[in-house]
Structures are given as structure tokens and as C-alpha cells.
Amino acid sequence: MNVVQQRVFRNAYRDSVELMRIAAEIERLPGISRAGLVMATPANLAILREAGLADGLDPTAGPNDMVVAVLAAEEGAAGAGLDRAASLMRAAEAEAPGDGRRFEPTTLSESAADLPAANLALISTPGPYATAEALKALKRGMHVFLFSDNVPIEDEVELKEMGRRKGLLVMGPDCGTAIVDGVPLGFANAVRRGTIGLVGASGTGLQQVTCLIDAFGAGVSQAIGVGGRDLHEEVGGAMMLAGLERLSADGGTTVVVLISKPPAPSVATKVLQAAAASAKPVVVNFLGGDADAIRAAGAHPATTFEEAALVAARLALGAEPPSLGDGNEEAIAVTASAGLAAGQTRIAGLYSGGSLASEAGVVLKGMLGSAAAEHQILDLGDDEYTVGRPHPMIDPRLRSEKIEEAGRDPGVGVLLLDIVLGYASHPDPAGALVPAIEAATISAETNGRGLVVVASVCGTRADPQGFDRQRAVLIDAGALVVPSNARAARLAGLIARQVAARGATAR
Amino acid sequence: MWADGARPPRRLRATRIGIPLYDALADGVSRARVESVHRSAINLRIGASLATVACESVGGLPMGLQLAGEPALDRLGVKRGMPVLVGESEIAIPAAGLIVAANRGVLWSPIMPDLPSLPAELRSLRVAVALRMASDGPSIGLGPLLSALAGRPLAPGSALAARVAPVLADLVESLGAGDAALAAHEAHPLVGLGPGATPSGDDLLVGLLAGLAATRHPEAAALASRIGRRAAGRTTALSEQFLADAGSLRFSERVQRTTTAVLVGGAHELRTVIGATLAWGASSGADLLAGLLVAIGIDRPGLAATLRSLAAPAEAAA
């Protein structure tokens, strides 16, 4: 039997030669087959783990702590080895450790000593406590990025009113994405800096538009998230109006883009009035909103995120942006549908981004009318799926399960997926889904069916996950990867239509 | 300040002070604390930086000052955690009765000196000579890379070097393609990696950046600033400071001396300096030298391939 044990020496500063000597001596002790003496940096902990020496290690060990880990034949030898290491360390000691513990700040008021003149608070506490933190931040003259949800709407109204009075931004509650002065907040992407300013009530909507702006060769000055409820009646679009005003006055912004699900009618009116009054061109995507009303306000309507990005880029660059690739969608749809059996008429949309799911729904409705209802587009980031579970942008397990389920469903012919890259997201979202995609495909094929996977990658080349690599992983797994979510939905719709048509003519 | 009639303070005087530290003192810092105490150096946490009060033998440091001679700094009663008062002209540790006068120190610059630009073949030749002289370096940390770069196979038991070699290969290729961001991304797993109070991976990176700076590689600054920024929380406090300094292309005196010797030193000087470098810490010098020589010979054809060939199969890596 082999035993792994460790001991952590806090804030241990020892001469390196001394450490080598200690490690060598420990390894020579009877019963010890392996010993490691490392500073507990993330890189070294990974090595300990690979070497099988990290089981049971105190998770609070940090980069300035030393870990002695031993692999021994039995517990007694392990303990003896660690004791010997400890006594050797003591002998090598230059001074007594642990004099003067630092208190980490636990409240905003304590933070002032460590970070004076802080101007932004990022709040992602559980909902019930978020309001108090936001109040404290605003009272200290800080802007607020409020990621938390489950915040009562009365509190949102109060916070945004306070923000308005103080000239401070209240981004949220339930705001997943923002880019302020080039700094990414929450789930955001590494996009080129430029002159397009955005105000968005939807996180993944902002992500998709900013990424596509980057792809079109333009850049982003600011992306102000306002939270999912900002354009509800009670909140009255408070932050969207404030954001629009700021960007209209901002010297670094030449074009403004507004993104939201369809606002309450009174709020839409207010926002469009403000857009009309803005000196800068305004692109408006209300995700299926009234294009005529938008045009009447002198703004540019966009029905999809891609269109919003395209129009904005065109305005900002003063020239036609490079095309994202006008593949022949109809032809691709025909080829792809050829592998599907007659009954596989349904699209299963399994989304991690809520707005992307909504956009898919809007696109399909526009294509298929009432027939769009038979397709199931799920937002797996919705509350019902995330109780007690991390969000699908961080944890791929639920989506993987649903993908495999879809593979077993004889009525499903098309899997529609979004892969969202960027900061705070999963380090390899495409790779994480590949096993499930492969399993689903095999499962379908084993039963004489096909399965088409249509995906779009919402990201940029500069994102930590690497756009090209993620795209390549999906293509390798047999997916059809298209440049935007709107195109993906459209392609899925075309494929479904092909299969349905084939089924109709076959009768 | 000493009103309680305790013994009078002991005064030490700085002979030299790194310009970044001099600037930091002039800015007026309020809070500081002793981070660690060693025989030849006392490290102080001043704000987000680590400053060092060091004996002469340590040499110039960007965020450091040198004292005259070799006083035993671990016998002055200074202990980790003691508060430190930092002023424009002196640094005081009242609880230990110690005052270090900083205002008469000669200013020392951590910027790599301007060295003549050498053509690729000449650089390659110098790297080869240096590698021959470094053949009996330590076998721990990334020291084994030195003999491997000279064409010999990796010694058995050089698991860390085998692990790092392919990462280094990717880094070399990205730099060759002019992609500093990707290179920084590839450098990331090296931060905090390996044994030592300054982990081997860090020393390698500092050496690499020193080499790139000295040869005026176009991606030097871009790569350096990314690496310097990302080190926070991923490695020891001291190493973090070294990487932050390297991030601004600032290097300690002894790193500068080694770099200069490799590029333009005569044979005798080179042999002496390499010998001294290999003696730093347990493997710090060797690790640094490996990074330095890779950087100086970075456009040697087949370098990436050579590095890749050192990677051991995964099962034997542990």
C-alpha cells in the first residue's frame, strides 16, 4: 500500500540549496519512495497532482508557502519523513515565521487602505446581499457592475435613481457583460479597441455583437451592460438612457449600438426619442422589435446581432467591412440534410447564451412562421436549469447531457449550438462538448439516422481560448461552423425545411 | 521616534540604489512591511512591490539598494511582519532599531545596456561557446536543458526539463512568427514552475527576456509586459517582483553582467561569468542561463525541433 502525505510550511523562505539538501535527505529515508519540496504555485501544484503527490493537500496552500509531499510505503514512514523535513526546515530557519498576520479586507470600507480612490465595484454576491453592497459602492462614488441576479426590482429602481443623481453607472442587476475603457468585466471578449459604443440589456447579445464588430475589422470604445430588466416598465430604461447619453457625449465614440429584447412600449418610445436626439448615428437591435418605429426615430434598425455589428462597422469605418463569408447556405443545407432520415425534422437548440437562444427563435420564426414552434430552443442558462448548478458557460455537463439526449431522439435532425468564448468562460468550451457530440452522432448513426451539428463560435482571436482553435475543434468533430448565431439559426432552419420538404414529396 | 529611551538605532548606509526604488521612495510611500529576512538580503513589501536591502555581493537590483560590505542581515533582529517606515531619504524598521539611509546612494539603472547588434551566425557561435562552458552545470531544475541545447540527450531524471522543452519550442516558434500574445500564452505554464524560492520556470523566463532585450528582438517588450503582468499570485513574492521587473525590461546587475559576457565578453571573462552564474542558488543561475541562451540564439534553424525532441513520453514524465 502506498501512502501520500503532505505538510505545508506557511511563508517559508529558505535558501534553495538548503531545500535541495532537505529533499535529497528525505528521499533517502527508509520507506520513502518519492519526495517533493516545492513552493505551492499553481504550476507546481499541477506537477504534484500529476505525480500523484497532491491527494489530500491543504487547499489553502499558496505560492509563498512550501509544500513537502512524500510517497511512502506506509503511514509511519510518511509521517517520519515529514517530521524529518520539518526539523531540517527549522534548523535552516533564519527567523521566526508568522509575525504579523495581514488581515485581508472583508468590506468596502476596509478596502480603502489597500486600494485608495477605487472607482468601480464588481458585485457578484448572492442576490439578497447585492443591494447593500451596491449602495455602499455608490455612496463611495464608485460605478457598479452588478452581476448578481435575484435582486428585487424595487432595489434596481432605487439603485439606478441613485446612480443617476450621482452620475454613476449601475450596470445590472443580472448584467453578465461589459467592457469599460477597454477593461473586460464579467463574461466579455478580447475585442479590438475602436469607436463603436454599445449599450446592451443582454450579456451574450453584447458578446456576439462586439465579437462580430471585431471580425468586421472595427473596434469597441465602450460596452455598457444595463442588466436584463432595464427596459421593463418599472425601471423605465434608466441605464440605457444614461448610457446613450454618455456615449453621445463621449469623444471616443462615433457610433452607438443599442441592444435589448423588445422593451415595454413606453420605454421603447423614450429610448427612441433619446436616440433621435443623439448627434451620433444609433443602431438599434430590439431583437424582433418594430423596424419602422426605429427608422422613424432616425436610427438604424437591425434584426440580428450580425446585422447590428455590420451596420455599426460600416458607419464606423466609413467603408464596407470585409464579408464574413457568404457561403452558399442553400447548397450546404441540401448536402447536410441528405444524411438525415425522413422523420428527423426537428431542430434542438441547446444554448448557453440566453440572447443567442432568443435570436435563434426570432430567426426561425421569421423563416418558418408558426411552424417554428415545433423546434425546441433551450436557454440552458435560464434559472430553471441553473438552480444548484453552475452556468453552462462555465460548466458544460448539462449541455453535454442534453446533446446526448438529442442524439437519441429520432425526431431531431439538427443540433444548434453556441460556443461562447472570452474571459471567465470555460477554458475549452468546444473541446468540452466534443465527447457528447461524438456520442450523439454515433448514437444516431447506430440507429440508421444522421445528425447535423450547426454551431457558431462567439469569440475573437485574442480570446484566451483562441477562436481558430475552438473552430477547428468543432469542425474536426464534424460540426458545421458558421460565422454568426443568426446564420447558424438560419442554416438550421434551411436544413429542417429541406428534410420536411423531402418528407412531403416522398408521400 | 525613539523617545522611550531604548538603545539608539543602528544605521546602515546605501552605497547604490536602483532607480525604480529611488523613484518609489520619492513618491512617498505610506505602508510597508518586512516580507522576509535572509543572510544577505531583507525583502520589504512596499505597496504592491517587493524591495530589497542587500549586501554588496548581491549586486544591483531594480527595486533594491546595496549596503557597503557584507553585514549579516539576519542577525539584526529584523523579523518578518515588522512594520517599515519608508521616507524619501531613509527606510526605518523601528521595532528592530534599524535605519537605512538611502539618500546618498549612487543611482543604478536596471535597463540593459546598449550592446552591439550581432548578426545571427555570430550570435549562434557565441551561444555554442557558452553552452560548452556550461557543460558541468547543476542537474536539477532546468539545468539539464543546457547540455541538451548543446546537442546531447537529456540526462535521465530531468523530468522538469523534458516537460518544459516542448513549451519552450512553442514559445520560440510564436516569437519567430511575431506573435507576442500567443508566446505569452505559451509562457504562462512556466510561471511558478519548478523548485526553488524563485521557481525554475521564472528564472528561465527572466533569462529569456534578458536575451531578447539585449538583442533588441522586436517582440521583447510586448512579450515581457504580458508575462510580467500575469505573474501575480502564481509564484513566490520574490519571483513575482523579478518577473514584474523583467516585464518592464529591467534586470538585476548580475543578469546584465551575464548577458553582456555572453554577447561580447572575451573567453576568460565568459568562462568566469558562466561559472559564477551556474553557482547562483540551487539552479537559478542555470535556469536563467538556459533561457538567456535560447533567446540569444533564437533564430537558429532547428532550435524548436531540437527542443521538441527532448520531450519524454508522458508516462515517464513523473
Add this chain to the structure above:
Amino acid sequence: MSGGNGSGLLSGGVRAVNIGLAGFVDPLVEAGAEVLNLDWRPPAHADRELGLLVARLEDDPDDPIGAVVAAANRTALERLLGAGPLLVDVQAAGQAIPGFGDRALLHSGPPIDYERMCGPMRGAITGAILFEGWAANAEDAERLAGSGQIRFDACHHHGAVGPMAGVVSPSMPVVVVENGPGGNRAFATLNEGLGKVLRFGAYDESVLARLRWFRDGLAPALSRALSLVGPLDLKSITAQALQMGDEGHNRNVAATSLFTRILAPSLVRAGTSEESATVLDFLRGNDHFFLNLSMAACKASLDAASGVEGSTLVTAMSRNGVEFGLRLSGTGQTWFTAPVGVPDGLYFPGYGPGDANPDLGDSAITETAGIGGFAMAAAPAIVRFVGGSAADALDFTRQMYRITMERNPAFALPPLGFAGTPTGIDARRVVESGVQPVINTGIAHKLPGVGQIGAGIARAPLSCFDDALRGLAARMKVPGAA
């Protein structure tokens, strides 16, 4: 990713505090922003409403409530830090303390009925009655005390403070401490020393004899000496003592020595050599004599800071052996109370927690003013009593920095690099962080007359601070306050 054309939403670059998920920090750091990650936990022991009350009472120049609170705290703190307590005289309590009245006795802690008083306090009351001659023996004294003919009131209500039972009767001499800047006065009895003493509830003949000597010998001698030497600057003595190993509550030997040294020549000049020798002998044998002076000085300083509408500054912490009481500057005379427990500490041989009386005395006024347990860094030996190391003593003081408004420059602590003592307890910070003020205290036997059986560290109960803040919020008409 910095740049643009220099205009930005946030001037001076992004300087962010992260509250919640740590994963949001790295991207900001990579982008070149300065970020601080809070070690956040739900404030106010996860009581959402209370947490919101704290938020609504925060300083805010744009908000009527926030502006008033900020200004009020500034005023109260200035008065506290600017106080200059001077010892001006030693007089009989009935003369010195305004409105003392006829058959009245003062006691420590918040007001409490005789029936509920703890053992040591009842013993001290019996002793006081006997000393005044209002009864001939202990049984009669107890009957008198329970009869309703004696008016009991808290020392605090009369500008006075008393250690342990803190009983004051009209004939007992009290030190008179005057706060120069504010003009207000505070009072305290003379410290009897250790052993069988009134403040632990003893009332036998030795106790009464000592009280008589205080009245007839010690007090007049001190008063005469004071008239020669002039008012004594108590703040200056405390400041020096803190750098000599005292903390002003449980270790007072340095301050007592300094006091004696200052007074000795005038004592000798103002009296006969025999009288002076007796007084000096007493002072030599009583290491804690300065405690009562320290307490009165703190009381004078804190009273000056009281009654500022909207201020969250704590002006009194006190115990009567049954309840802990708290007062805020902004809630006037209101006491916020909670049951008090037995301190955590070391017991003298032969005693244990089962023998201990719950925490008792007005001496927590020293902590309220920023010394005592708050200055534990000055007297690390104290922490032996809870089995800690010298480093722990520093940590206690450091922890108190988290809940106070200012570091008092007048009281510098050498072990902390001459940082000032943590002064001005802010009830908002206590409630939000859950950090309870630490109090160095002696432990009394629960039976009257036995005396001190140990020493240790007590923590002020959080619920008082919760209630006090709710009380203040209601008074300020904060939305959502009860």
C-alpha cells in the same frame, strides 16, 4: 487594451474592488486594471435587512442621511480626540457629583433593579450602606436596600464610572476630572487595590476601615497636594504609560508610578511626613491606582463626544454583572443591552469558570476610548491569559482598527511602528463586519466578598450593536428601519 483617445468613462484608469466571484479578477489584471479582491462574506451575520440599514447609514454627501451621519461622526470624533482630561481635585461624591441626592447609591453598568443585581454588586451595596451608617449590620443593610427607600442609579448617568461593582455613596471621595476643551466633568472613586475590597462585594471591617481612611486621610492629602501642583494632565500620563508596558485597563503599574512621581513632592510639602509616608506606602502597594483615573479621563472624553445627532460613535460600553450596555453618540441616553457572559481567561489556582461572575464594571470605558484591550499591542503579556502569543496581542489591536474611525495620534504604540490606538468605535463597522470589540477584564467570584479569581478577555455582544444601529436608523428615519 488601454488607450483610445484619452477620454474614458472612468478617469484615472480602472481601479476596481471585486466583491464576490474571484474568477472576475484575472481578466481585469491582464487588461492592466488595478483590482482588489475582497474576502467577502455576508455582512451583519447574513441578516439582509440589517445589512441594508448599514448601507443606508454610510457616509454620502449627496444624501440627507448620509451627509448628516458623516458630519456627526466627524464632530463627535474631533471632540473625543481633542479632549484634554485634567485631574483637578478629590472631593466627597455628594458634593462633587451634581444631583446626587440624599439616600442614593450609584452602581456600574446600565440601570438595574436591586432584585436582579449580581452577588458582588449586592455585597458592595451592603458595604456602602454600612459605610454611610444607614444601617447597623449586614442584614439590616440588605433589608434597607430592598425596601425601595434607596435610589439606585447607574454611575454613567451622573458623569461617573466605577470598576467592578462600581458602587458610589455620598461620603466616598471621588476624583474630579475636568475636560479642558469641553468643560465637562467626570468622576470615579479611589482604587482600593486587590484582595478584600468593596468593588468585589466585600464589606467586612477591614474594607470599611479602608474606606474611612480614604475619606479622612487619603482624599484630603491628595486634594492638598493637587492644590499645590495644579491640575494633572492625565492624557499625557496615559500616553507615556502606553509606551512603558501599560494598556490602561488591566496593566496600570507604569501610569501609577508616573502619577506617584509627579505627586510625591507636593504630597510631602502639603502634609506631615507621617501622613505622606502612609499615602506613598499605599500608592506603592497598589499597582492599579491609576485605573480609576484612567477610567474617569476616558469618561470625560467620551461624554464630550456624546449627544451628536446622527453619530454612530460608541460613547459607552459597560456591564453590571447581568447585562452588557451600549450607548451611541447619536441615540442620546438610550442604553442598548444584552445578557452578559463570563469572560474567557485564566483562573487563579483553585478557581474555575463555575465560580465566575459574569462580566462586571464600567472599566470597559477604557476600550471605548481606544485603550485597554484595544491597545493590547502595548502590553503583550496580557494575552497570556488566553493562552496566546505576543503576536496575538498585536493582532487584537490590528483587528480593532477595522471597527474604529481613527488612529489616535496622541497614543502611539511602539510595537506597531508607533501607529495610534484604534479610537472611535463605529457601530456601523461592528455590525457590518461582525468584529466584536475586545475588552481586557478581571474575573470576579460570583459570591460577594471573595474577590478576583482570574483575568481574561471578553467580547462585547453583537446584538447590542445591532439594536443600537436599528435605534439610530429609526431616529434618522432611514427607509426600512423599524
